Amino acid sequence: MAETLNPRQDLREWLAFVLVWGAAAVVTAVFCWLLGDIVWNGLSRLSWTFLTAPPESAGRRGGIGPILVSTFLILGVCLSVSLPIGVGTAVLLAEFTSDQSLFGRMTRRSLDVLAGVPSIVFGLFGNAFFCKTLGLGFSILSGGLTLACMVLPILIRSTEEGFRAVPANYRLSAAALGLSRSTTLIHLLLPAAVPGLLVGLVLGIGRAIAETAALIFTSGYVDRMPESLLDSGRALSIHIFDLSMNVSGGDANAYASALVLVIMLLLINGTAAWLADRGLHRRIVTV
Amino acid sequence: MIPADSHTKSQPLSSTEMPPSIAVPTPLIQINKLSLHYGDRPAFRDVTLSIGTGGITALVGPSGCGKTSLLTALNRLTDLIPGCRVAGEIRMGNMDVLAPQTNVIHLRRLVGMIFQKPNPFPLSIRRNLEFPLREHGSRDREQIARTIETVLQDVGLWDEVKDRLDSPALALSGGQQQRLCIARALALSPAVLLMDEPCSALDPLSSGVVEDLILQLRGRYTVVIVTHNLAQARRIADEAAFFWVHDGAGRLIEAGTAQQFFEAPRDSLTAAYISGMRG
Ligand SMILES: Nc1ncnc2c1ncn2[C@@H]1O[C@H](COP(=O)(O)OP(=O)(O)OP(=O)(O)O)[C@@H](O)[C@H]1O
Ligand SMILES: [Mg+2]
Numbered sequence: 162m163a164e165t166l167n168p169r170q171d172l173r174e175w176l177a178f179v180l181v182w183g184a185a186a187v188v189t190a191v192f193c194w195l196l197g198d199i200v201w202n203g204l205s206r207l208s209w210t211f212l213t214a215p216p217e218s219a220g221r222r223g224g225i226g227p228i229l230v231s232t233f234l235i236l237g238v239c240l241s242v243s244l245p246i247g248v249g250t251a252v253l254l255a256e257f258t259s260d261q262s263l264f265g266r267m268t269r270r271s272l273d274v275l276a277g278v279p280s281i282v283f284g285l286f287g288n289a290f291f292c293k294t295l296g297l298g299f300s301i302l303s304g305g306l307t308l309a310c311m312v313l314p315i316l317i318r319s320t321e322e323g324f325r326a327v328p329a330n331y332r333l334s335a336a337a338l339g340l341s342r343s344t345t346l347i348h349l350l351l352p353a354a355v356p357g358l359l360v361g362l363v364l365g366i367g368r369a370i371a372e373t374a375a376l377i378f379t380s381g382y383v384d385r386m387p388e389s390l391l392d393s394g395r396a397l398s399i400h401i402f403d404l405s406m407n408v409s410g411g412d413a414n415a416y417a418s419a420l421v422l423v424i425m426l427l428l429i430n431g432t433a434a435w436l437a438d439r440g441l442h443r444r445i446v447t448v
Numbered sequence: 449m450i451p452a453d454s455h456t457k458s459q460p461l462s463s464t465e466m467p468p469s470i471a472v473p474t475p476l477i478q479i480n481k482l483s484l485h486y487g488d489r490p491a492f493r494d495v496t497l498s499i500g501t502g503g504i505t506a507l508v509g510p511s512g513c514g515k516t517s518l519l520t521a522l523n524r525l526t527d528l529i530p531g532c533r534v535a536g537e538i539r540m541g542n543m544d545v546l547a548p549q550t551n552v553i554h555l556r557r558l559v560g561m562i563f564q565k566p567n568p569f570p571l572s573i574r575r576n577l578e579f580p581l582r583e584h585g586s587r588d589r590e591q592i593a594r595t596i597e598t599v600l601q602d603v604g605l606w607d608e609v610k611d612r613l614d615s616p617a618l619a620l621s622g623g624q625q626q627r628l629c630i631a632r633a634l635a636l637s638p639a640v641l642l643m644d645e646p647c648s649a650l651d652p653l654s655s656g657v658v659e660d661l662i663l664q665l666r667g668r669y670t671v672v673i674v675t676h677n678l679a680q681a682r683r684i685a686d687e688a689a690f691f692w693v694h695d696g697a698g699r700l701i702e703a704g705t706a707q708q709f710f711e712a713p714r715d716s717l718t719a720a721y722i723s724g725m726r727g
Contacts, residue, residue, distance in 0.1 A: 339556035
């Protein structure tokens with residue numbers, strides 16, 4: 162900008178500056194405060210025994226061993242169902258359905274609506290369908306399947322975006338070499354779409370691992386070590402909820418559990434970012 | 449089918465020996481009353497053209513007259529474009545290209561294509577060449593390695609990259625990438641090479657290298673090349689075809705041997721175009 166600003170423009174610039182940086186500062190401050198609070202109150206309780214021991218006296222004492230196991234099992238069920246279905250649907254939408262077709266438009270619209278549905282609705286649906294209709298009862302399986310329904314929209318949409326971000330000339334040049342559609346898909350498009358998939362995965366896992374409402378009605382809150390996927394199992398977020406709401410004197414362990422949850426989330430985020438970065442650099446090295 | 453792992457230099461479409469470069473070529477590709485529409489909009493209409501075996505045919509004309517569209521009809525890449533309709537007839541050897549029962553994978557193996565923008569896959573140099581070969585059934589590692597060396601030597605890239613075959617293809621310069629793409633097409637030993645302005649994204653030096661390369665391919669492959677560079681067309685082409693937009697659709701105005709086309713064009717439009725571009 163060559164011309165100098167008059168005083169009014171100057172004021173506007175200054176206001177915009179304050180607003181933008183102020184908003185950023187507030188968001189960061191809230192996050193730091195939250196995190197600080199959890200670390201401050203939770204860190205002293207965190208230990209190897211806390212992570213492995215079973216809870217005692219409704220969670221006031223003891224650890225979160227069985228709860229961690231249940232959480233991972235629920236997450237495992239959720240991912241092993243939602244990943245294949247999610248990638249498959251994304252491929253169908255991005256590669257075999259045109260933007261304008263009625264089918265494609267309706268599917269995308271439905272997914273976008275589903276992504277915004279409150280989790281309690283998924284919980285009630287899961288309870289009615291998986292627990293009752295399919296007779297799976299309150300179980301890790303029911304909970305995992307319900308979470309799968311919940312994360313699918315996010316997973317599908319961001320994987321689809323990943324596929325759409327692959328330059329069209331890959332498809333043309335592959336076809337011009339007489340490569341079949343499936344080969345092109347598996348060897349060229351899928352690797353190139355991995356960053357989008359990872360984004361969806363992180364968002365999905367983040368949503369799943371922090372989920373409470375959908376799990377209360379499906380996987381239940383039995384805090385024993387689960388023996389099979391058909392056992393009820395208490396997820397970490399439900400444990401935190403229960404300790405801080407229903408158990409007097411449970412605050413200390415609630416804080417420690419929350420700290421574990423936050424660390425898990427940060428680890429997942431970090432791993433995905435690292436994977437995406439590495440994958441990108443290995444595949445697409447431009448100049 | 450041609451055996452996938454033999455890098456043959458003969459023309460797989462005809463059993464007869466190749467004629468020396470331009471002695472009255474037998475038509476390999478016969479295009480009859482071909483029209484192409486994108487949705488309701490015509491790209492070109494009623495094109496009838498025959499393309500001789502082993503020669504270099506240049507397609508010239510202003511932007512938007514359907515040259516690229518014509519090329520993509522020849523290897524049925526048009527199948528990939530939603531709403532694209534092709535009517536008419538294309539015969540290649542004794543193959544009916546547009547027939548629904550034609551095996552497009554086989555067709556595209558016989559008809560290689562080079563795009564305007566170099567488009568190697570985001571893989572290593574070696575994998576770029578190996579991947580299509582393997583997909584077409586080559587398994588013998590040594591044979592694949594030999595083919596890779598042969599085609600890289602054909603495009604004059606061997607000495608430049610032989611020590612870094614496993615580095616990313618996208619790290620090569622634009623001209624090198626384009627030659628790699630040509631090598632990738634040659635590795636499948638096609639009969640026909642379609643080239644869509646292969647030099648236009650390159651600097652003059654690389655452009656010259658690629659042009660020399662195309663000249664070396666004369667006689668071994670039937671080359672159909674789109675170019676906006678009339679001087680280049682004149683230097684390399686055996687035959688030339690001129691397109692122009694009439695009533696919103698591309699038309700073939702004139703086709704003939706390059707000499708007659710550039711020295712004594714029959715159509716006044718062709719004459720104007722050639723002289724206009726020359727000045
Ligand atoms: N995928 C497509 N969808 C719709 N219309 C298209 C598509 N590709 C090309 N066209 C249209 O078809 C006509 C012919 O395009 P084409 O690309 O074949 O021309 P061209 O002769 O190759 O031009 P240029 O010299 O600029 O490359 C143009 O009007 C163009 O807008
Ligand atoms: Mg073009």
